[in-house]
Amino acid sequence: MTNKLKITFLLGIFMMIFSSNMNAQLKPGELVDGIAAVIGDEIVLESDVNEQMNYAKQQGASDTDKCEFLENLISNKLLVYEAKKDTLIENRSAAIKEQANAKYRQLLSQFPDEKTMLTAYKFRNGYEMKNAIEKIDVDQYYGQAKYQRITEKADVTPNEVTDFFNLYKMQLPEVKDEISLAQIMMYPKLTEAHKEDLIKRLKKIKQDIAGGETFESQARIYSEDEGSAANGGLYKNIAKGQMVKPFEAAALNLQENEISDPIESEFGYHIVQLIKKSGKVYDARHILLKATPTEDEIKTAKVKLDSIKGLITAGKITFKDAAFKFSDDKRTKFNAGIIPGADGSDKIERESIPGTISYELAGLNKGDITAPFEDEENKRKVVKIIKQEDVIPAHQITLETDFNRIKQMALNKKRNEMIEKFVNSKLPTTFISIDGRYDNCKFKANWKKDSIKK
Numbered sequence: 001m002t003n004k005l006k007i008t009f010l011l012g013i014f015m016m017i018f019s020s021n022m023n024a025q026l027k028p029g030e031l032v033d034g035i036a037a038v039i040g041d042e043i044v045l046e047s048d049v050n051e052q053m054n055y056a057k058q059q060g061a062s063d064t065d066k067c068e069f070l071e072n073l074i075s076n077k078l079l080v081y082e083a084k085k086d087t088l089i090e091n092r093s094a095a096i097k098e099q100a101n102a103k104y105r106q107l108l109s110q111f112p113d114e115k116t117m118l119t120a121y122k123f124r125n126g127y128e129m130k131n132a133i134e135k136i137d138v139d140q141y142y143g144q145a146k147y148q149r150i151t152e153k154a155d156v157t158p159n160e161v162t163d164f165f166n167l168y169k170m171q172l173p174e175v176k177d178e179i180s181l182a183q184i185m186m187y188p189k190l191t192e193a194h195k196e197d198l199i200k201r202l203k204k205i206k207q208d209i210a211g212g213e214t215f216e217s218q219a220r221i222y223s224e225d226e227g228s229a230a231n232g233g234l235y236k237n238i239a240k241g242q243m244v245k246p247f248e249a250a251a252l253n254l255q256e257n258e259i260s261d262p263i264e265s266e267f268g269y270h271i272v273q274l275i276k277k278s279g280k281v282y283d284a285r286h287i288l289l290k291a292t293p294t295e296d297e298i299k300t301a302k303v304k305l306d307s308i309k310g311l312i313t314a315g316k317i318t319f320k321d322a323a324f325k326f327s328d329d330k331r332t333k334f335n336a337g338i339i340p341g342a343d344g345s346d347k348i349e350r351e352s353i354p355g356t357i358s359y360e361l362a363g364l365n366k367g368d369i370t371a372p373f374e375d376e377e378n379k380r381k382v383v384k385i386i387k388q389e390d391v392i393p394a395h396q397i398t399l400e401t402d403f404n405r406i407k408q409m410a411l412n413k414k415r416n417e418m419i420e421k422f423v424n425s426k427l428p429t430t431f432i433s434i435d436g437r438y439d440n441c442k443f444k445a446n447w448k449k450d451s452i453k454k
Contacts, residue, residue, distance in 0.1 A: 067441035083146035164410035182337035188293035
């Protein structure tokens with residue numbers, strides 16, 4: 001890939017660096033192995049550079065110039081540094097810290113005990129691991145927020161798209177086999193008897209707490225919220241608007257230490273205890289019983305979807321209108337049910353489709369609709385029908401077939417030019433120090449204003 005084209009894909013690198021994928025980020029004790037660079041009061045560790053190179057290799061990148069990865073990390077750290085000074089970007093440090101604690105507890109729920117988890121991730125203690133999670137999330141939030149602030153007015157004209165294509169068409173990759181899919185998704189509805197059973201169980205738990213059991217102990221035993229159960233159902237420093245509306249409404253209408261009656265949310269049924277409220281933040285505990293549908297409830301949802309499919313195939317309603325009217329998926333129902341691809345377009349690489357869906361699509365042609373089938377979204381059971389809107393064989397990118405994809409590439413290039421311009425404008429007034437081991441690097445920007453002595 002030539003240097004001219006590399007800038008086009010810096011956005012992808014930027015998003016990779018700020019990925020919140022824990023498996024990609026939390027690697028063995030690599031977070032305290034030496035400073036590669038300092039930008040303002042932000043630090044890039046040597047492990048950060050190695051980790052991004054390894055991640056890129058896992059994604060199939062052949063060009064892994066360590067100097068280039070360091071420069072990308074430095075650029076992004078400068079964005080983080082500037083974002084923290086930007087008064088128009090909300091300071092979410094307290095909320096991010098609590099979210100890091102919740103992620104830690106969620107990871108812990110996947111292991112038999114804390115020692116096993118720490119050994120698996122090769123951290124020395126829980127404090128070190130929580131700090132690592134928090135560091136990733138802070139960088140992700142502030143870096144993305146500043147990136148969006150700088151590039152919010154970026155746009156490209158049709159002529160600019162054409163110019164971009166003519167300049168880079170010999171370097172653009174071949175498009176793999178793709179398909180376009182639309183879906184109607186439903187959460188199976190619980191029967192009234194099932195709902196009453198969950199409410200009854202929560203009332204019994206509340207009664208036991210009134211009889212002397214602690215809310216914390218009951219949450220550890222009964223709560224099905226992986227993020228808080230191990231911590232007695234506790235969430236600290238909750239900002240208003242952070243939790244789902246029924247939870248927040250219940251919590252903020254309580255007196256301190258008071259417990260709500262059972263409430264329903266999209267996750268299931270809860271009882272909530274307000275611990276304390278201070279200004280715009282509050283602490284609360286909750287016990288969640290998930291709304292996990294039974295086989296009969298799933299079957300009922302499938303029957304309903306099958307009847308909707310019948311209306312569509314009979315021409316009595318379009319798939320687009322049916323998605324808007326019946327789908328529970330807020331992400332797709334307002335867009336004709338279209339499932340977005342990784343690049344935000346309506347095309348998905350066939351090889352990236354999950355096995356469950358691939359199985360249902362087997363043998364279908366363009367315009368065909370699957371039978372209703374069971375799937376999972378965000379750890380919740382759902383039922384779906386999927387329409388195969390289009391089939392696009394592998395081909396070389398052209399303006400005629402891939403205008404929107406090329407437009408996105410051109411737009412990314414313009415955004416990254418804006419970022420480069422911003423970064424260069426900050427170089428004269430920002431303290432930047434790079435370790436001497438990178439003295440031979442030929443950076444695009446003038447980062448080498450100082451150096452850290454070996």
